[in-house]
Amino acid sequence: MNSSIRNAIIGGLLLLTAGFGVRATMPQQAADKPGSKLIQVQVEMVSLPVVVTNGRGEYVTDLKQEEFVVIDNGKFQEIAGFATVEEPISVALMLDSSDSMKTYLKTIQNEATRFVTFLKKDDGLAILSFADDVILWETFSLYRKKDPKAILRIEARGLSAVYEAVWLSLEQVLKHEFGRKALVLFSDGIDNRSQTVTEGETLDLARRTEATIYCIYFNAGKKQSGRFPFPGGGGGKKAEYAAGREYLAKLSGFSGGTLVDAKKIGDLGTAFRKIAQELSSQYSIGYYPSNLQRIGEFHSVEVRLKKGGLTARTRQGYYAPNE
Numbered sequence: 521m522n523s524s525i526r527n528a529i530i531g532g533l534l535l536l537t538a539g540f541g542v543r544a545t546m547p548q549q550a551a552d553k554p555g556s557k558l559i560q561v562q563v564e565m566v567s568l569p570v571v572v573t574n575g576r577g578e579y580v581t582d583l584k585q586e587e588f589v590v591i592d593n594g595k596f597q598e599i600a601g602f603a604t605v606e607e608p609i610s611v612a613l614m615l616d617s618s619d620s621m622k623t624y625l626k627t628i629q630n631e632a633t634r635f636v637t638f639l640k641k642d643d644g645l646a647i648l649s650f651a652d653d654v655i656l657w658e659t660f661s662l663y664r665k666k667d668p669k670a671i672l673r674i675e676a677r678g679l680s681a682v683y684e685a686v687w688l689s690l691e692q693v694l695k696h697e698f699g700r701k702a703l704v705l706f707s708d709g710i711d712n713r714s715q716t717v718t719e720g721e722t723l724d725l726a727r728r729t730e731a732t733i734y735c736i737y738f739n740a741g742k743k744q745s746g747r748f749p750f751p752g753g754g755g756g757k758k759a760e761y762a763a764g765r766e767y768l769a770k771l772s773g774f775s776g777g778t779l780v781d782a783k784k785i786g787d788l789g790t791a792f793r794k795i796a797q798e799l800s801s802q803y804s805i806g807y808y809p810s811n812l813q814r815i816g817e818f819h820s821v822e823v824r825l826k827k828g829g830l831t832a833r834t835r836q837g838y839y840a841p842n843e
Contacts, residue, residue: 569732570803579801581605589824601806609700610644616707617649620740622676631788636668638796650685651678679713686722702732709764726774733775735768738782776835816842
């Protein structure tokens with residue numbers, strides 16, 4: 521990872537060590553005692569974000585742990601951890617501030633600021649933007665304070681390092697947060713700047729992360745009116761934007777989140793509200809896989825409901841450790 525970008529991010533972080541998937545070792549002073557043996561204890565709870573809807577597509581938010589069933593590679597699992605939709609969630613809000621967004625920056629800032637007001641009092645918030653570099657404007661507060669005014673300091677200029685933005689937000693900002701956590705990413709998905717992280721690496725990370733990724737796709741190059749949807753009507757530009765949208769769809773799909781299209785700038789408020797509603801409707805389920813083999817294989821995961829007529833959505837699966 522580019523050192524200047526990493527240092528800019530890490531400089532503003534409070535790194536916490538609590539959370540699912542931690543690895544604990546015996547304190548060194550105990551291991552140094554004569555006759556003692558070093559004992560390594562590994563705790564690898566798989567954490568699943570789960571959203572439940574009924575036949576009308578409405579969120580169902582009053583379910584209990586015993587109503588869920590988890591299947592890992594075809595085998596039923598015992599649920600060991602459960603967080604209701606009322607549990608706080610840590611949200612990293614990442615905004616594309618590249619040159620392509622300059623025309624719409626004020627509206628983007630206003631709607632992103634309004635999004636913050638939809639979060640609950642105990643929810644955590646970090647605010648980031650990306651263009652040539654990734655900037656952390658507001659880090660998570662131990663007291664769950666949220667300062668949306670930081671959004672108004674963002675300026676639009678430069679290219680788009682979306683891959684580095686995704687990587688840093690997941691690995692440096694959200695990774696050490698405890699409990700439910702999500703990345704909310706506003707972008708067109710086009711990267712023309714990242715030098716240290718590839719598209720494939722970020723998609724692989726999306727399969728591994730415990731955070732849910734929600735993406736808002738906005739094509740800033742699309743005319744808001746007129747015959748041609750792209751500047752000059754060029755097919756090459758259209759393909760580039762289509763590829764950017766597909767990238768965002770994969771990010772969200774792999775992590776159990778969703779992609780929301782803002783087809784015009786006036787749709788942005790609705791898109792942010794939809795994601796805020798889903799964030800407040802998300803359960804978290806944890807379990808220790810009974811069939812885990814440390815060979816790095818991918819485990820497909822399915823969550824079902826004992827009650828009929830309900831559908832659960834979660835991430836596609838996870839990679840087992842390779843040891």
